[in-house]
Each structure stands twice: as structure tokens, then as C-alpha cells.
Amino acid sequence: MRPYLAEYVKGEEAVGVRYIGSKARVAEAIVDLAGELDGGRFVDAFCGTGSVAAVAASRGWPVTLNDALPSAVAMAIGATVGRHNVPFARLGSYAQAIRDLNAVPATPGFLHAQYSPASSATAPVERRYFTEQNAARLDAMRSQIQAWHDAKVLTWLERELLLADLLQAANKVANISGTYGCFLKDWSSTALHDVRVRERTLPPRLTDLKVVVGDVSLVPTTAADTVYLDPPYTKRQYSAYYHVLETIHAGDSPEVGGVTGLRPWKDKASDYCYKTRALGALTSLVANTSARRILLSYSSEGHVPRAQLVDALTETGSVTVHDVKTIGRYRPNAQASAAGRTVNEYVIEIVPHGARIDLAQPLHREEVA
Numbered sequence: 536m537r538p539y540l541a542e543y544v545k546g547e548e549a550v551g552v553r554y555i556g557s558k559a560r561v562a563e564a565i566v567d568l569a570g571e572l573d574g575g576r577f578v579d580a581f582c583g584t585g586s587v588a589a590v591a592a593s594r595g596w597p598v599t600l601n602d603a604l605p606s607a608v609a610m611a612i613g614a615t616v617g618r619h620n621v622p623f624a625r626l627g628s629y630a631q632a633i634r635d636l637n638a639v640p641a642t643p644g645f646l647h648a649q650y651s652p653a654s655s656a657t658a659p660v661e662r663r664y665f666t667e668q669n670a671a672r673l674d675a676m677r678s679q680i681q682a683w684h685d686a687k688v689l690t691w692l693e694r695e696l697l698l699a700d701l702l703q704a705a706n707k708v709a710n711i712s713g714t715y716g717c718f719l720k721d722w723s724s725t726a727l728h729d730v731r732v733r734e735r736t737l738p739p740r741l742t743d744l745k746v747v748v749g750d751v752s753l754v755p756t757t758a759a760d761t762v763y764l765d766p767p768y769t770k771r772q773y774s775a776y777y778h779v780l781e782t783i784h785a786g787d788s789p790e791v792g793g794v795t796g797l798r799p800w801k802d803k804a805s806d807y808c809y810k811t812r813a814l815g816a817l818t819s820l821v822a823n824t825s826a827r828r829i830l831l832s833y834s835s836e837g838h839v840p841r842a843q844l845v846d847a848l849t850e851t852g853s854v855t856v857h858d859v860k861t862i863g864r865y866r867p868n869a870q871a872s873a874a875g876r877t878v879n880e881y882v883i884e885i886v887p888h889g890a891r892i893d894l895a896q897p898l899h900r901e902e903v904a
């Protein structure tokens with residue numbers, strides 16, 4: 536299992552954030568299903584950290600990103616931009632921007648007041664997401680990015696890249712066990728490190744990138760596109776589980792409450808997270824998406840049983856199911872195997888009625904219709 540673990544770690548390091556439902560481990564195999572570049576775009580419509588879009592961009596696909604969460608879109612931008620997308624002409628260079636951010640002195644602000652032990656002054660508990668020093672440095676770096684933005688020295692993409700770097704930096708020192716659904720009672724050793732933003736190595740290219748932030752139903756697609764859909768499949772709402780990243784990205788001061796300091800999130804509640812709505816939402820999304828080919832990731836642990844999903848989607852086009860554990864380089868992880876759990880992820884490929892394509896021959900196809 537060692538080679539697999541190495542790949543797993545590398546996959547997550549590439550996007551820098553542990554994210555529920557991340558496809559970092561299987562992104563290459565998923566993009567294999569898209570076949571050769573065909574003149575259309577690769578649309579990652581629930582992009583999350585952008586792990587799949589990043590592979591598509593590295594293979595030369597023009598990429599469209601979308602997510603309901605602005606913080607996720609920023610992370611995906613960080614994972615897909617090329618060096619020529621973000622010249623940092625007004626600040627000198629990307630490296631200079633990172634150096635300047637790391638040099639900004641700590642200045643306590645909203646993150647310090649709500650998400651460090653300083654919160655005990657106003658909150659029902661002492662919140663331990665960040666040490667006081669790290670929270671105040673995150674506040675200061677966020678303000679600096681805002682000041683650059685207000686002074687118009689950053690393009691929008693440059694600002695989003697720096698915010699992605701800030702989210703990664705925050706994540707590295709967050710005192711959590713994976714999500715921001717709760718913080719740890721005792722400080723983890725990584726939470727005690729000094730927070731630092733890091734310059735990522737950007738590929739020497741200009742990625743053809745379109746970015747949309749919002750509900751998936753609003754993403755523009757054409758009949759030439761390959762559309763990748765990776766919706767939530769359990770009740771876990773990303774807007775609640777990643778609320779601190781949303782606040783760092785927004786740089787705002789919302790009314791927060793409770794033990795975890797949750798910001799208002801219900802306006803971002805996703806239909807895909809409700810058992811009663813998931814099947815209808817998935818079917819209507821696929822039926823209303825223009826595409827040459829749709830790739831839908833889902834899991835046997837999801838709200839909708841596989842057979843029911845395949846049956847419903849067969850109405851919209853010709854359907855092939857690819858078992859993720861058998862495609863590409865994917866192997867179930869060592870811990871899950873040891874615990875006797877199998878990971879049953881699959882990708883449903885739909886060629887909408889009316890679309891004509893020459894299907895590449897991926898491995899282990901299971902013909903359904």
C-alpha cells in the first residue's frame with residue numbers, strides 16, 4: 536500500500552486542503568474518461584478544491600470552474616492558474632506579494648476576536664481554531680490583500696490566488712481534525728507553528744479559464760463541453776463545515792454564534808445534501824445541462840441508491856457506469872481497507888440524447904444502456 540499512500544498525500548498536497556469528497560486521489564482517472572481534447576471546455580461545476588480541473592488544465596483543456604462557495608472557487612483558481620494568468624505587474628511579482636504578506640505585522644481583527652482564545656471575552660466558550668498570534672496574523676494578511684485590492688494593484692485572479700494561498704496557510708495551522716465543524720480541545724502540534732503563506736509553483740502557461748461562483752444551475756455550458764459533476768452525496772453541508780474558510784475568503788464580520796462560531800450558512804444549503812431532494816436535483820441538473828458528455832461522480836454511501844440513479848439518468852441519455860476503484864491508479868486507502876470498509880465511488884458517464892461522440896475505451900466499462 537505504500538505507493539498508494541504516497542500518491543494520496545501528493546494529491547492532497549497539490550491542492551493543500553483536506554476537503555470532504557476531494558477527488559485528488561482519482562483526478563487523473565476521472566479526466567481520462569473525458570478522452571482527448573475535443574474543442575469543448577472541461578466544466579468542473581462543483582469544483583471544490585479544483586483537484587479534477589487542475590488535471591484537466593494540465594492536459595491543455597480550457598477549463599470552467601464553478602462552486603456555490605467563493606472560498607472553494609478561490610482554492611480551485613489556485614490549483615488551475617498558470618504563471619501567465621497572474622503576472623502581478625503592479626506589485627512586481629508573485630514572489631514579492633508572498634514576501635510582503637509574510638512581513639505584515641499581526642493585527643487583531645475578526646478572526647482573532649472569534650476564532651482564537653480571545654473569543655472567551657464574548658463567546659459562550661473559548662474557541663481554539665487558531666492561536667491568538669496566528670489569528671491576528673491571518674487578520675493582518677487578509678486586510679493587506681483587501682488594501683491591495685482596493686488600491687487596484689491586484690487583478691481579480693491575482694487576488695483570488697493570494698486568498699487561496701491564505702486559505703492553505705490557515706488550514707495548515709488550524710486546530711481541527713479535518714473540517715471546521717469543530718475545533719480540538721487541546722492544541723495540535725501543527726496549530727502551534729507560525730502561519731506562513733507559501734508561493735506555489737505555477738506552471739508556465741496561460742490557462743484558458745472561466746470562473747463562475749454560484750448555484751450549479753447557473754453555469755453556462757454548450758453542446759461541445761465535457762461537464763464534470765461532483766455533487767455532495769451526504770447530509771454534510773459544505774457551507775457549514777468550511778465556514779471559517781468562507782469568512783477568511785470574504786474578509787467580513789458576520790454575526791456568528793454557538794460553540795463553533797458558525798456564520799449564517801443556510802442561504803447556501805445544498806439540495807444535494809437532502810435525501811428527499813437529491814434524486815430530483817440530480818436528474819433535473821443532468822437533463823438541463825448542455826454537453827457533449829457528462830461525468831457524474833457519486834458514491835454507494837450517498838443518499839440515492841446507484842440503481843435508482845442510473846435508472847433515472849437513462850431517461851436523459853445513454854449511460855455507462857465506471858467503478859472508480861477499478862479505473863486508473865486508484866486503490867482504496869490503507870486505513871479504510873484495514874477497517875474492512877470499501878470505498879464505492881463511481882462515475883456515471885452520460886451522453887445526452889442528441890449528442891454524438893466517439894467514446895474512448897476506458898477500462899472496466901459497465902454498459903447500462
Ligand SMILES: C[S@@+](CC[C@H](N)C(=O)[O-])C[C@H]1O[C@@H](n2cnc3c(N)ncnc32)[C@H](O)[C@@H]1O
Pocket residue numbers: 554555556557558559580581582583584585586587601602603604607749750751752765766767768773774805806807
Ligand atoms: C464533493 S465536493 C467537490 C470536491 C471536488 N471535486 C474536489 O476534488 O475537491 C462538492 C462541492 O459542491 C459544492 N456545492 C454543493 N451544492 C452546490 C450547488 N447547488 N451549486 C454549486 N456548488 C455546490 C460544495 O460547496 C462542494 O465544494
